[in-house]
Amino acid sequence: MYSPRNVPLLTYVRHVLVARLALMATVIALTLATLAYLAEERMLEEAVVAEAQEDLAELVERTRAIVSHDGLKPLDAFRLAVGEKIAANARKSRRGKVVYARFFKPGISGAEEYLDQTFVLHEAVRAHAHAGKSPEPNAGAWSETVFIADILCVHAILPIDEFGRSDTGQVEIIFVPAPSVLAAMERKAFYTVGAVAFVALATAALLYPVILRLTNRLVAFSRNLQAANFETLALLGCAVAKRDSDTDEHNYRVTLYALRMAEALGLDAAGMRALAKGAFLHDVGKIAIRDSILLKPGKLTEDEYEIMKTHVRHGLEVVARSTWLRDAKDVVGCHHEKFNGKGYPNGISGKDIPLTARIFTVADVFDALTSRRSYKNALSCAEALDILMRGRGKHFDPKIVDTFATMAAPLHERYAHRSGRDLSAELIDVAWKYFHVGTDTLVS
Ligand SMILES: [Fe+2]
Structure with missing residues (x-):
């Protein structure tokens, strides 16, 4: 919970x-x-x-x-x-x-x-x-x-x-x-100031516990609501991961890598929330891809690959149905675009690709490279970074890859071998402050 x-x-x-x-x-x-x-x-x-x-x-x-x-x-x-x-x-x-x-x-x-x-x-x-x-x-x-x-x-x-x-x-x-x-x-005038200040402060002192109690309830309610939303978000991401036999850890790690990178790049709170949601749900559209393609052990045919690519469109349709998830659309819709315009579904390039998607792409590929799969071993951090650097300006935004290169080693050390429970706890610590901003603004 x-x-x-x-x-x-x-x-x-x-x-x-x-x-x-x-x-x-x-x-x-x-x-x-x-x-x-x-x-x-x-x-x-x-x-x-x-x-x-x-x-x-x-x-x-x-x-x-x-x-x-x-x-x-x-x-x-x-x-x-x-x-x-x-x-x-x-x-x-x-x-x-x-x-x-x-x-x-x-x-x-x-x-x-x-x-x-x-x-x-x-x-x-x-x-x-x-x-x-x-x-x-x-x-x-x-x-x-x-x-x-x-x-x-x-x-x-x-x-x-x-x-x-x-x-x-x-x-x-x-x-x-x-x-x-x-x-x-x-x-x-002086006595009036004193008398009025006393009355006003006394009134404020009487009101303080009442307002605080009401505010506490409101904040608790907002927190529960945000926590429920957050939980649903993780649940959806987990459901998708289960569907294609992946593990929860990938979702947690890729979200953590992406958020840490975004913090280093100075993304604002709204961007951080959009990035976290998008990272969790980037492949939610795979729910609509049939097993014969999604779980096919070998290489996909050209037609099958075209069908596989539709997971982006399906994902956009899913997040569009929720007001709270709507800001995930940039990552969901553009996480297969490439910086040089050779990605899909729209072939957009450079800064036409939303920043959150450009950040996520680096995190996603890095985690895929450094994770073990049934068909491959995990690469080391240095090997994965080497591949990322070769994709600099082609697959990836050069500035983002350069930023990630300076921070990848300690992050990899920290996250690569942690359990899903640990990663989940850390992700809450990292992401929560961006999600509870809305409850702060209730009283500011
Ligand atoms: Fe995808």
Whole structure:
């Protein structure tokens, strides 16, 4: 029975799960903390604007008083009232203070400007105010929070509702919050991060075992499914081997040689799976060849050989019936093609022959040469390699033969005399990691 061994799949799942949950907790905490900070900013801005509007209402009252007592024109009286308030720094509040004010009057060019010279960044504040466009008449209240020289400020333009008229002017102010207000905002954001991170991590910790258990079940199910497919694959290959009196060992060895060669050539996981399936099933079409030809001890006649060649077509028909086996078609359909185009069934040559088939062909011929048959003895590794090298560029892809020549001796030493059981175990170790890739991607 096939079963996965030495595969750290669950470790991988745990790592991915922990990383994802921690990432999720961090993202949620930072997102909510940012939203909380922005909400605090907005609340500060609204409070400053409301306070400024109250102050402006007081200024209008003060203007009325100056007009009635001193007889000044309303505009001059208003300027005087604003000047008094700013100069006396009367607008200090617990939240901070207005460090800049500019008064605009429709129909009058220029503006009255008041700047708190005691504020260290007053020049930067004035530069910021001048960099913006002048307020539009009757545009209504407008405000935003801005950073001036890295200090959070509230910048607002407010209409002055003088004597019930809406077009009497506007005041632009820049408000600097008190350090204690900024510190409170940052503290609140920090606490929010902590609280949200705690809740998110606690939730993740509660979810972790549930998700892990479900994932484990899913992975186990996928593994069983893959193992069953893998087992069926070996079963089919074995059935074909039994049919023409060959042994299981040939299928295992040729698949191992081919996979080791493909690893050295850098084949990707999908190619490795296709190669393994194709190697197991390369002669599956022989099921359809009648015994009188398949088991004929002597040389086949020309007609018999033509019938024998149809095992490729029969093999393609077999693997085409299974979605899971369909990628074996390159090896099944092209394992008798030759690099110089003199093979069958299509006589294709060079790189028109799929890479998996070119790799398999080298492995297949090498194992046939180094295996004992009823009609021949096994050749040594060196003798077999010599034959392969003579077929370089004719039967075989030169690059693949050259690669195999560098690794054939230790592989032959390792596999040539092993039992079918040992070879089967090793093949599972080699091939399984390419077959369980699909279960990894379930959680990546
Ligand atoms: Fe064949």
